[in-house]
Each structure stands twice: as structure tokens, then as C-alpha cells.
Amino acid sequence: MDLESAQTEEELPPKIVNPKECVGPQCLQNKATIAWKELRVVATDMKKNKKEILKGVSGYVMPNHMLAIMGPSGCGKSTLLDTLAGRGGSSLEVSGDVLLNGHSSNLSYGRSAYVTQDEVLVGMLTVRETLTYSALLRLSSRMSYAEKMKRVEDALVEMGLVGVQHTKIGNWMMKGISGGQKRRVSIGCELVTQPAILFLDEPTSGLDAASAFFVMDTVRTLAEKNRTVLTVIHQPSSEVFELFDQLCLLTRGSTIYFGPAGEALSMFNAAGLPCPNARSPSDHYLHVINEDFALGSEATKIENNIITLTTHYQKHLHASVIKDVEACAQPGPKYDASGNQANPMYQALVLSQRMFVNNMRNVGMFWIRLVMYLILCICMGTIFFDLGNSWKETFSRAAMLFFVAGFLTFMSISAFPAFAEDMAVFIRERLNGYYNISTFAIANTIASAPFIFGIAISSSAVLYWLAMLNDDGDRFPFFFLNLFVALMAAESAMMAIAAIIPHYLMGIAGGAGLLGIYMLVCGFFQPVDVMPKPVWTYPLHYISFHSYTFYGFMQNEFENTDGWGCPCADQRGGCPPALGGESCTASGDEVLNYWLQGGNPLGKWANFGIQWVMVAGYRIIFWGLLALKEKLNQ
Numbered sequence: 001m002d003l004e005s006a007q008t009e010e011e012l013p014p015k016i017v018n019p020k021e022c023v024g025p026q027c028l029q030n031k032a033t034i035a036w037k038e039l040r041v042v043a044t045d046m047k048k049n050k051k052e053i054l055k056g057v058s059g060y061v062m063p064n065h066m067l068a069i070m071g072p073s074g075c076g077k078s079t080l081l082d083t084l085a086g087r088g089g090s091s092l093e094v095s096g097d098v099l100l101n102g103h104s105s106n107l108s109y110g111r112s113a114y115v116t117q118d119e120v121l122v123g124m125l126t127v128r129e130t131l132t133y134s135a136l137l138r139l140s141s142r143m144s145y146a147e148k149m150k151r152v153e154d155a156l157v158e159m160g161l162v163g164v165q166h167t168k169i170g171n172w173m174m175k176g177i178s179g180g181q182k183r184r185v186s187i188g189c190e191l192v193t194q195p196a197i198l199f200l201d202e203p204t205s206g207l208d209a210a211s212a213f214f215v216m217d218t219v220r221t222l223a224e225k226n227r228t229v230l231t232v233i234h235q236p237s238s239e240v241f242e243l244f245d246q247l248c249l250l251t252r253g254s255t256i257y258f259g260p261a262g263e264a265l266s267m268f269n270a271a272g273l274p275c276p277n278a279r280s281p282s283d284h285y286l287h288v289i290n291e292d293f294a295l296g297s298e299a300t301k302i303e304n305n306i307i308t309l310t311t312h313y314q315k316h317l318h319a320s321v322i323k324d325v326e327a328c329a330q331p332g333p334k335y336d337a338s339g340n341q342a343n344p345m346y347q348a349l350v351l352s353q354r355m356f357v358n359n360m361r362n363v364g365m366f367w368i369r370l371v372m373y374l375i376l377c378i379c380m381g382t383i384f385f386d387l388g389n390s391w392k393e394t395f396s397r398a399a400m401l402f403f404v405a406g407f408l409t410f411m412s413i414s415a416f417p418a419f420a421e422d423m424a425v426f427i428r429e430r431l432n433g434y435y436n437i438s439t440f441a442i443a444n445t446i447a448s449a450p451f452i453f454g455i456a457i458s459s460s461a462v463l464y465w466l467a468m469l470n471d472d473g474d475r476f477p478f479f480f481l482n483l484f485v486a487l488m489a490a491e492s493a494m495m496a497i498a499a500i501i502p503h504y505l506m507g508i509a510g511g512a513g514l515l516g517i518y519m520l521v522c523g524f525f526q527p528v529d530v531m532p533k534p535v536w537t538y539p540l541h542y543i544s545f546h547s548y549t550f551y552g553f554m555q556n557e558f559e560n561t562d563g564w565g566c567p568c569a570d571q572r573g574g575c576p577p578a579l580g581g582e583s584c585t586a587s588g589d590e591v592l593n594y595w596l597q598g599g600n601p602l603g604k605w606a607n608f609g610i611q612w613v614m615v616a617g618y619r620i621i622f623w624g625l626l627a628l629k630e631k632l633n634q
Contacts (some may be wrong), residue, residue: 032112032228032335033102034084035060035328039081039096041088041253041305053079054255056096058321060328061246063196066220066229068236068261068287070282071250072290077232080250084230085199087431089633095134102331111335112197113190113432117205118205119182120428122354123171123421127161127185128152129354130169132452134189136323141343146193155188159218170237173363176189180211184218190432191222200224200231207236215239241282251289256309258321271312273289273305292468328442347435355422355447366451370458372411377459380404380557381466390565394591395557400467401553402524405486405546408459410519412490413511428504430630437626440620441495448491456484470557477606478556483505484610490515491625492618493545499625518544523551529598542600545614551599552607559604561588 041054053076063066068078079092086107088094098105113269121130135148138274156162169185170176177185183203192199200219204212216236220243223229233240247261257264267283268274268288276286288305359365384400387393426440460480464471494511502508519539523530531537541547558564566584568575575584602610 026471030196030334030336031063031226032103033060033062033328033332034105034197034228034230035097035099035102035325036084037097037099037322037325037329039080039098040094041076041083042093044091044093050093053092053253054083057248057250057253057255058318058325059255059258060249060325061228061230061248062328063226063228064224065245066223066231066243067246067248068244069230069232069248069250070234070285072237072286073292074192075250076253077248077250080248081199081201081230081232085112087114091633097329099329100335101333102329103334107197111433113187113193113195114199114201115183115190115201115203116428117202117469119186121169121185122358123169123174123176123184125354126166126168127181128156128165129178129357130185131155131161131188131192133350133354134434135192136140136342137138137347137429138193138342141346142386145344147630148361151192151194155191157189158222159184159188160214161185161188178211179405180207180215180219183207183211183215183544187215187219187222196227198227198229200229200233202232202234202350203334204233204236209239212389213239216243217339219243221446225436226268234262235286236282238280238282241280251287251306251309254310255318256289256306257285257317258313259317267312267317270349271308271318273308324595331511342435343438344436347439348446351435351443352446356415356450359451360419365415366454369411369414370455372414373455373459374462376408376411376465378461381463384466384467386466389563391567391570391586392565394564397467397469397557398524398554398595401557402550404463404483405522405549405553406515406519406524408483409486409546409549410512410515412487412494413508413515415491416498416507416511417504419491419498420502420507423498432446437623437630440624444495445492445619452487452491453484456480456487459483470561472561475556478608482549482552482555482556482604482608482611485615488615489545489549489611489618492498492615492622494624495622496618499629516548518546522549523599524628527597527599533599545611547599548607548610548614550612551596551602552604554595555604555607558588558591559575564588564591 018583035351037058038056039054039058039161040052040056043053045051046296057076057080069080071077079088082088082094083094084098084105084107086105100107107541125133131152132149135152139148140149156165161181162179164177168174168176169182176182187198187200187203188487198219203215203219207215216524219229219231231244236244241261242263246259247257247264248255249257249264257267265275268284273288276283279287289309291299291302291306326428380400380403384396387396387400422444429435430437430440457480460476460483463469493514494507497507497510497514500511517540520526521536521544523541528537528541531541562585564586566575567584569584599609
């Protein structure tokens with residue numbers, strides 16, 4: 001391109017014509033050309049202050065091409081990528097045009113592939129399992145299983161992952177594949193849908209030079225199959241930079257160069273900012289405009305460089321870029337890639353299976369928790385060993401049952417870090433259109449229930465007969481079922497908290513505070529009819545699932561029983577003859593009346609049912625909060 005003169009009106013800009021078209025069955029039939037004109041993005045902070053992030057930028061990218069979006073930190077490159085991908089968010093005011101094949105862009109969940117900077121993957125799955133679950137969750141239910149597995153095989157080959165296909169991804173407690181391989185797995189998860197558009201946010205971040213080149217060389221191969229690739233990249237090596245067709249160089253939210261990547265150096269030379277012989281061109285582009293560490297005279301020099309480059313671009317290149325944008329904005333075939341077409345019920349089963357496998361392999365998710373529960377129940381069982389029927393021992397039974405209702409459920413917060421990891425995976429997969437929110441909530445419930453049931457029944461079996469609790473009739477089955485639903489309610493409450501507070505440390509603190517308040521108002525520490533009515537009784541006592549858990553345990557232990565020691569038996573001289581003397585006993589209902597003063601009169605199975613309603617309620621709250629956040633961010 002002639003940098004000193006704009007092209008005439010009659011000329012067709014040669015750079016918008018693909019130098020080679022990919023033909024054959026290996027190439028995508030659906031193609032996408034993205035063009036953006038005078039795109040402005042304004043962000044509003046909590047104090048209603050506005051900041052213009054993008055200031056009227058224009059550009060385009062076509063099939064078979066890779067666009068590098070570069071610039072110093074804070075220049076707006078990630079905002080540009082997100083806006084083009086339809087991920088701008090509700091806090092951003094966007095003006096200008098984003099066109100897809102000449103039509104208003106409607107990219108949203110699942111209509112394009114977006115690979116984030118951080119690899120958020122399920123660490124306990126192998127590479128093949130990760131790609132397989134991605135295919136099963138996203139591909140149409142009308143596609144056969146063999147066809148889906150063919151997509152997985154193709155992705156493994158294309159991304160060079162065949163050699164590590166049976167290696168686990170890895171997490172904090174287990175080393176898995178390398179960083180470059182994780183990046184390729186993230187891209188491979190998107191390739192199973194054969195996307196026509198691929199957005200990459202800093203794909204070389206954290207990689208050494210060799211790994212970065214191998215990753216980007218693989219992406220280059222993908223682009224040459226009629227894919228449209230847009231990449232935010234920070235200071236690529238010379239080898240990596242040579243893989244790009246086009247360059248969009250930003251600073252302070254404005255374009256200082258847009259065009260063929262190989263011709264950017266000519267513009268810098270023409271602007272009087274030539275690249276030194278010993279410096280990489282890609283390093284030079286950022287070196288002359290980076291203000292982050294400039295002070296004094298150096299800051300003035302950078303300021304002059306930016307003014308010079310901006311002026312040169314506007315005078316010599318901008319007009320031809322706009323002409324090319326107009327050519328690319330001509331209406332063509334509509335981009336018809338649809339979102340996820342898998343059956344929601346099938347998705348829920350597949351996602352449940354994936355979560356179940358991850359839970360089985362994740363020592364911290366279930367096995368360590370099981371050991372913790374068993375140790376604690378052995379401690380409780382030996383402390384409250386072989387309880388008798390005296391009045392003092394009714395106190396001991398009530399204290400132990402409260403401890404089970406309160407502190408065994410309190411230990412559910414130990415699962416919050418693992419759940420926070422699941423939430424991070426969910427957010428990435430949701431943004432890429434894997435499944436909807438309700439599918440995740442249902443799958444999490446199905447996958448976690450067997451483990452919670454195992455914890456409940458094993459803990460109950462250890463504790464129940466060490467303490468010699470009442471085992472008449474259905475009392476033991478009710479005990480472990482009541483513990484099971486209480487643990488389900490606690491985990492469901494943690495899910496609702498995670499929807500508001502995704503950070504695991506803050507989530508643990510919030511969950512501990514909520515469960516602590518619930519324990520205080522359950523009726524053990526203070527009878528309900530003595531507690532202050534505003535707030536503590538209404539509504540907290542009645543919305544605390546601990547109230548119903550504790551009542552259920554107490555009714556299960558004492559209801560319809562007799563032969564408990566009278567309170568007066570422990571007094572000097574014992575019980576008076578009028579009460580029966582040494583033969584004086586209290587009924588289980590009298591014990592319940594003492595402990596449950598002012599409490600609900602419902603039976604134990606009614607309390608059990610109310611807790612299930614609360615489990616469903618917390619899951620619905622979780623779904624509603626995520627749906628609301630998603631709506632606000634659109």
C-alpha cells in the first residue's frame with residue numbers, strides 16, 4: 001500500500017481480497033467478515049464518572065486472515081475484542097457500527113468461539129475427556145455420537161494434543177499438562193463446534209517463546225481454513241508477529257495504525273520513527289508509544305511520538321482504511337451460525353456425569369471431607385458415649401443433636417473453594433454458550449447428591465450407636481435422611497452465596513456468617529418464645545433450615561417415648577412422693593416441651609419436607625441471581 005497517497009475512488013482496495021481461498025471439505029462453508037466503523041465505547045464507574053475507552057476506531061478482518069490487536073496497557077484492546085464479540089457488558093455505552101457480513105452483528109452466547117486469557121478447565125479430566133464433554137454438551141442432538149467423536153479426534157490432531165490426550169489437565173494439587181498445552185486445549189474445546197470466528201484474548205500470555213510460537217502457528221493453520229481470527233496480543237516475538245496478516249495498533253483508545261502487519265514498519269519510517277536494527281518491529285511499535293514508565297523528558301518524547309503517529313495515520317491511511325471498511329461492509333450472505341443446539345435434558349445428564357467424575361477424582365471435594373466428618377463423628381460418639389436416660393443426659397442428647405444439626409452442616413463451607421472452581425468453569429462455558437443456567441444448577445444437584453448422601457449415612461452409622469441414640473422403628477433412617485437434607489440445604493445456601501460472592505475467601509466468610517446466625521436462632525440457645533420477635537423470630541428463626549433440622553432430630557429422639565429421668569431427681573432429697581419418689585419419670589413430650597418452647601408444632605417428617613423446599617428455594621435463588629447478573633451484563 002502506498003503510504004503517501006490515498007487510493008482513488010475507482011480502485012478496489014487490493015488488501016481486502018483474500019490472497020488464497022481455502023477450498024475442499026476441510027474448509028468451513030460458513031464464512032464471516034467483521035467490519036467496525038467509528039466504534040466508540042464509554043465506561044461508567046460506580047460514581048457515574050464516564051471514561052471514553054475507544055474513540056471512533058474502524059477496521060475489518062476477513063476469513064483466512066488473522067488480526068493482531070496491539071497496544072500498551074489500558075489502550076482499549078481487550079475492550080475492542082469484547083465489543084466485537086458481543087461481550088461489552090451493560091456498564092459500557094457502545095456507539096458506531098459492528099457489521100457481520102454487512103449485517104448488524106448479533107454475536108452472542110455460542111455463536112462464535114472466544115478463548116480467554118486464563119485457562120479455566122476442569123483439572124481432574126484428561127485432555128480427551130475435556131474435549132469429549134465439550135462436544136457432547138454443545139453439538140446438536142441430531143448429530144450421532146460417532147460424528148461427535150470424529151470432531152474430537154479432529155480437534156486433537158489440529159491442536160497437536162494426541163500425545164497428551166490421556167493426561168489430566170491438572171490443578172493446584174496435581175501437575176498436569178503444560179501451559180501451552182492448556183491453551184491449545186482451550187482452543188480445542190471451541191474447535192469441536194467448527195466455529196467460523198475465533199476470538200483470542202492474550203493467547204501467548206505466560207508462555208515461553210517456543211510455546212507461544214507453537215500455539216500461534218496452530219492458530220494460523222486454523223485461520224487458513226476460512227476462519228476469521230481476532231487476537232489481542234501483548235508484545236509478540238518476531239516469529240509470532242510474522243504469522244499475522246493484519247495489525248490494529250491502539251493507544252489511548254485511538255487507532256495509530258490499521259492495515260497489513262508487514263507494512264506497519266513503513267508507516268513508522270515515514271513518520272520519522274524508524275526501528276533500530278537490533279530491535280524487533282513488534283517491540284518497536286509498543287516502545288515508542290508506551291507511557292507507563294515515562295517521566296520528564298521521556299514522557300514528552302512519548303507524547304510527541306503519539307501525536308506524530310496519530311497525525312500521520314489520519315492524513316495518509318485513515319481514508320483508505322475507511323474505504324476498505326465500506327467494501328467489507330457490503331451486505332453478503334447472513335452469518336447463520338446458531339448457538340447451542342443440544343437437548344437441555346441431555347446436557348444436564350452429560351454435565352452431571354462430568355461433575356460426578358470430577359468429584360470422584362477430586363480428593364478435596366469429597367474424600368477429605370468424608371474423613372473430616374468421620375473423625376468428628378468418632379469424637380462426638382466417644383464424648384457422648386452410651387448416653388443414659390437421666391435428666392442430665394437429656395441435656396447431653398439435645399446438645400449432641402444440636403451439634404449434628406449445626407456444626408456438621410457448618411462444615412459444608414469447606415466445599416466452597418471447590419465450588420468456586422466449578423463456578424469459574426461455568427462462567428467461561430456459559431459465555432461460550434455451552435448450556436444455560438438451569439442446566440448447571442440441576443447438574444450440580446444431581447452430581448453432588450450421592451456424595452452428600454454417602455457423608456450423611458457413614459457419619460450417622462458411626463455416631464448413632466456410639467451414643468446409643470433411640471433406634472426404635474424408623475428413627476435411624478430418619479436421622480441420616482434428616483442429616484442428608486440438612487447438608488443439601490447448607491450446600492444449596494453456599495451456591496446462592498457463590499452467585500453473589502464468587503471469590504472463595506469472601507464466600508467462606510459470608511457462608512460462615514450466615515450459618516452462624518442460623519444456628520443462633522434455631523431454638524437451642526434460646527427458646528423461641530423468649531427470643532425477640534422482630535428479626536430474630538420473624539423471619540430469621542423460620543427461614544433458618546437449622547430450626548427444622550434441630551426440631552426433626554429432637555422429635556425423632558424423644559417423641560412418643562417415656563422413662564426419662566425427672567428434673568427433681570437431681571435435687572437434694574430426690575423427687576417428692578407426690579411425683580412418684582424414686583420412680584418419678586418424664587415423658588418424651590415433656591422433654592420436647594422444655595426444649596422447643598414456642599417452636600413449630602409440626603411433626604418430624606413435615607420438618608424434613610420443609611428442608612427440601614428450602615433446598616429447592618436456594619437452588620432457585622442461585623439460578624435467579626445468575627440470570628439477573630447475566631441480564632445486567634448484556
